[in-house]
Amino acid sequence: AQPIRRADYRPPDWLVPELALDFELGAGETRVTGSLSAVRSGAHDRPLRLDRDGIVPDSVRIDGVEADWSQLDDAIEVTLPGDAHSIEIAVTLHPDRNTQLMGLYASGGLLCTQCEAQGFRRILPFPDRPDVLTRYRVRMTADSTRYPVLLANGDPVGSGDAGDGRHWAEWDDPFPKPSYLFALVAGDLVANTGSFTTMSGREVQLGIWVRESDLAKTDHALSALKTAMAWDEKVYGREYDLDVFNIVAVDDFNFGAMENKGLNIFNSRYILADPDTATDYDYDAVAAVVAHEYFHNWSGNRVTCRDWFQLSLKEGFTVFRDQQFSADQGSPAVKRIEDVRGLRAAQFPEDAGPLAHPVRPDEYLEISNFYTATIYNKGAEVIRMMHTMLGEAAFRAGSDLYFDRHDGTAATVEDFACAMEDASGADLTQFRLWYSQAGTPRVSAQLSHAPGDGRARIALRQLVPPTPGQPDKAPMLLPLRIKLFGSETGKPLGEERLVLLGDTSADIAFDGVAETPVLSINRGFSAPVILDTNRTAADLAFLSAHDDDPFARYEAMQQLMLDTLVTAVTHGRADHDAVIAAVARTLASPDLDKAFVGEAVLLPSESFIGDQLSVVDPDAVFRAREALRRDLATRLGEQWRDAYDGAAANRFEYTPAAKGLRRLRNVALGYLAASGAPDAADLAFAQFEGADNMTDRHGALATLVNGTSDKRIAALDIFYNRYRDNPLVLDKWFSVQALSARDDAVDQVEELAKHRDFTLANPNRARALVGMFSVNQRAFHHPSGRGYRFVADQLLALDKLNPQTAAKLVPPLGRWKRFDDDRAAMMRGELERIVASAGLSKDMLEQAGKSLD
Ligand code: HT7
Ligand code: ZN
Numbered sequence: 001a002q003p004i005r006r007a008d009y010r011p012p013d014w015l016v017p018e019l020a021l022d023f024e025l026g027a028g029e030t031r032v033t034g035s036l037s038a039v040r041s042g043a044h045d046r047p048l049r050l051d052r053d054g055i056v057p058d059s060v061r062i063d064g065v066e067a068d069w070s071q072l073d074d075a076i077e078v079t080l081p082g083d084a085h086s087i088e089i090a091v092t093l094h095p096d097r098n099t100q101l102m103g104l105y106a107s108g109g110l111l112c113t114q115c116e117a118q119g120f121r122r123i124l125p126f127p128d129r130p131d132v133l134t135r136y137r138v139r140m141t142a143d144s145t146r147y148p149v150l151l152a153n154g155d156p157v158g159s160g161d162a163g164d165g166r167h168w169a170e171w172d173d174p175f176p177k178p179s180y181l182f183a184l185v186a187g188d189l190v191a192n193t194g195s196f197t198t199m200s201g202r203e204v205q206l207g208i209w210v211r212e213s214d215l216a217k218t219d220h221a222l223s224a225l226k227t228a229m230a231w232d233e234k235v236y237g238r239e240y241d242l243d244v245f246n247i248v249a250v251d252d253f254n255f256g257a258m259e260n261k262g263l264n265i266f267n268s269r270y271i272l273a274d275p276d277t278a279t280d281y282d283y284d285a286v287a288a289v290v291a292h293e294y295f296h297n298w299s300g301n302r303v304t305c306r307d308w309f310q311l312s313l314k315e316g317f318t319v320f321r322d323q324q325f326s327a328d329q330g331s332p333a334v335k336r337i338e339d340v341r342g343l344r345a346a347q348f349p350e351d352a353g354p355l356a357h358p359v360r361p362d363e364y365l366e367i368s369n370f371y372t373a374t375i376y377n378k379g380a381e382v383i384r385m386m387h388t389m390l391g392e393a394a395f396r397a398g399s400d401l402y403f404d405r406h407d408g409t410a411a412t413v414e415d416f417a418c419a420m421e422d423a424s425g426a427d428l429t430q431f432r433l434w435y436s437q438a439g440t441p442r443v444s445a446q447l448s449h450a451p452g453d454g455r456a457r458i459a460l461r462q463l464v465p466p467t468p469g470q471p472d473k474a475p476m477l478l479p480l481r482i483k484l485f486g487s488e489t490g491k492p493l494g495e496e497r498l499v500l501l502g503d504t505s506a507d508i509a510f511d512g513v514a515e516t517p518v519l520s521i522n523r524g525f526s527a528p529v530i531l532d533t534n535r536t537a538a539d540l541a542f543l544s545a546h547d548d549d550p551f552a553r554y555e556a557m558q559q560l561m562l563d564t565l566v567t568a569v570t571h572g573r574a575d576h577d578a579v580i581a582a583v584a585r586t587l588a589s590p591d592l593d594k595a596f597v598g599e600a601v602l603l604p605s606e607s608f609i610g611d612q613l614s615v616v617d618p619d620a621v622f623r624a625r626e627a628l629r630r631d632l633a634t635r636l637g638e639q640w641r642d643a644y645d646g647a648a649a650n651r652f653e654y655t656p657a658a659k660g661l662r663r664l665r666n667v668a669l670g671y672l673a674a675s676g677a678p679d680a681a682d683l684a685f686a687q688f689e690g691a692d693n694m695t696d697r698h699g700a701l702a703t704l705v706n707g708t709s710d711k712r713i714a715a716l717d718i719f720y721n722r723y724r725d726n727p728l729v730l731d732k733w734f735s736v737q738a739l740s741a742r743d744d745a746v747d748q749v750e751e752l753a754k755h756r757d758f759t760l761a762n763p764n765r766a767r768a769l770v771g772m773f774s775v776n777q778r779a780f781h782h783p784s785g786r787g788y789r790f791v792a793d794q795l796l797a798l799d800k801l802n803p804q805t806a807a808k809l810v811p812p813l814g815r816w817k818r819f820d821d822d823r824a825a826m827m828r829g830e831l832e833r834i835v836a837s838a839g840l841s842k843d844m845l846e847q848a849g850k851s852l853d
Contacts, residue, residue, distance in 0.1 A: 586601055
């Protein structure tokens with residue numbers, strides 16, 4: 001297959017201003033008729049090209065007359081004599097055979113669609129590209145009993161009886177949109193309804209549609225939606241534009257959710273929440289994803305992308321917007337910690353490996369492989385840096401200008417940068433490298449101080465590492481928030497400075513520095529870089545207690561832990577005292593937010609420790625981390641006990657304070673178990689049985705699953721039997737075992753893959769077992785190679801059903817260069833086996849093939 005290149009972009013030859021769709025819906029067979037107007041764009045004599053994937057038209061009529069067409073592998077072509085024609089195309093679909101979950105498919109008795117990025121071409125041959133904007137009118141006819149609810153984009157305009165036990169409904173969307181935003185849903189659904197009055201006084205009807213048995217779990221999503229609608233008006237001046245806004249939850253979904261105009265379709269895990277089944281993490285994720293998809297109504301739908309290379313235009317910006325929203329709902333510091341942790345877990349490794357690509361890629365084979373942490377999360381960091389450099393007011397002026405200028409059009413990343421420049425007067429020329437250069441910049445900051453002249457200097461250097469296809473890099477523009485603290489007084493030495501590092505190296509001076517300074521740099525993670533400083537363990541311990549930026553305080557603690565763990569791995573042992581003292585001090589600080597404390601005292605993950613090493617030894621990393629965990633657990637035994645007892649909550653409440661207590665309590669429980677306290681398993685089991693919420697029940701289960709007590713099997717059985725009919729909770733049962741720290745994790749996972757409730761047909765279940773296992777560093781990298789073989793076997797089987805979901809699970813196997821020769825050879829062996837398999841999808845071929853380089 002030939003790659004698609006950004007440089008080859010050409011505007012569409014034909015536009016389609018109008019499309020009327022008629023669906024005769026059925027799970028076994030659905031008949032679609034599309035009537036479109038085709039209008040020649042520019043002077044050319046090229047045919048109308050209609051993309052298709054796995055469908056062949058039953059008929060094509062041009063201006064009412066049966067016409068010929070030529071069939072290509074991935075399109076049909078129709079030669080049109082004039083400049084404007086009407087085309088009618090009929091197609092027959094089989095939704096119940098659609099295991100790829102792209103196009104029109106059946107899920108749990110529903111019929112629903114997923115069209116981003118290129119699913120519409122599995123419904124109707126069409127110019128399936130985001131720069132063709134079309135006004136849609138949709139008519140659906142279906143069995144009244146099986147599909148009493150018929151939803152599509154826009155506003156409902158009519159419905160009625162169609163005879164023979166069937167009924168019909170018509171929807172009209174006044175906003176021209178690209179085909180990837182088309183959606184319909186048919187099913188036996190009920191709605192949690194509400195309304196929202198917009199800032200100009202219009203009332204919008206809101207509906208969260210689910211199976212009747214799930215209705216009680218939709219209040220949180222509905223309330224998050226209202227909060228998000230009000231927030232977007234207040235913070236970005238963006239008002240909703242249709243009379244209705246519907247969300248439907250489905251069980252089988254390749255991604256988190258989809259922002260179809262006026263009809264969002266969600267993976268049910270990001271809608272359903274009640275205290276008995278959803279953790280605090282799930283509650284937060286529901287609110288964040290509901291907000292994210294809603295925010296797309298402007299950043300993505302009203303202003304869409306010209307082509308898929310511009311994907312981060314909508315995704316990076318919208319992730320930034322949802323991050324701001326979530327920060328405003330609770331603790332901004334904890335939210336930033338979580339976001340940076342996620343970036344380091346997923347994006348930094350991607351940027352350092354064979355699949356590294358710029359935020360605006362230059363080419364792809366299969367676009368669905370580019371819904372990556374780089375496009376989403378690094379893209380959000382790029383927007384955040386603009387926000388930091390321009391300041392709140394100028395950034396808002398830039399976003400207003402962007403929305404005004406490009407409303408109703410398909411725009412580019414360049415358009416966004418220009419709007420920011422035009423509104424603020426800033427010059428973002430060099431900053432644009434963040435869009436074109438892959439790789440995580442490395443920054444060295446060396447502080448020196450001459451007590452005599454009261455001057456402190458910071459020698460800054462940056463290096464952007466080579467990445468596939470980009471051997472040489474220019475220096476980037478890095479906004480670094482910097483502050484100095486006095487090591488004796490613990491007080492700030494002057495105001496924070498925003499230093500824009502644009503050269504390979506620079507010297508920064510601070511005057512009037514009367515006492516020995518300690519460097520606080522990249523505060524708030526102002527630039528997504530890897531930092532190397534000459535700060536000592538004492539400096540880091542000092543900052544973990546005194547820095548006035550909570551994020552920097554957390555970072556100092558993490559760096560202290562990381563330095564200790566890296567020493568332990570590379571030298572076989574390390575002095576734990578500084579970490580233990582810093583954790584003790586944090587636990588003993590009464591003014592700190594409990595959620596912050598829960599995050600700050602957590603050790604870095606095994607994979608993040610591995611990322612610091614030139615060659616990862618997963619067993620040595622595990623041993624070093626366990627040793628520090630045990631030492632922290634035993635030496636601070638009483639403090640963990642106090643933290644555990646002090647964080648007990650009475651009844652479940654979803655408030656930042658109550659969440660913080662649960663977070664700290666579960667972290668403390670983990671340490672109590674690690675200390676070998678004789679009552680730890682009983683404590684965990686009592687928490688497990690007595691919990692009135694999933695956070696505490698799941699926290700206790702995770703502690704028991706990692707241990708050796710006889711309560712482990714009992715808890716797993718109780719959990720299974722209690723939730724066997726709830727697929728989302730059963731996913732947790734699979735994933736908590738896939739993440740097990742026990743020696744027998746691989747055996748367990750192999751057994752779980754044979755469990756009657758395991759299926760690859762459901763993406764959530766596949767990710768819960770296979771995806772989670774492959775980030776369990778020690779287990780996945782078991783020296784026998786069984787972990788690699790297990791994952792490769794699962795991926796090959798999954799590729800036959802759902803290539804998109806399978807391809808997303810390849811990256812852990814692609815990190816072979818980071819491991820010793822034996823492991824690297826086994827990992828490569830599995831990738832080679834995948835690539836050599838007959839009938840492999842384009843998705844897998846691209847991911848596994850690139851991973852071998
Ligand atoms: N914009 C949505 C992307 C999406 C998607 C992509 C590929 C395959 C299936 C998919 N479902 C949804 C989600 C979002 O970022 O809001
Ligand atoms: Zn999105």
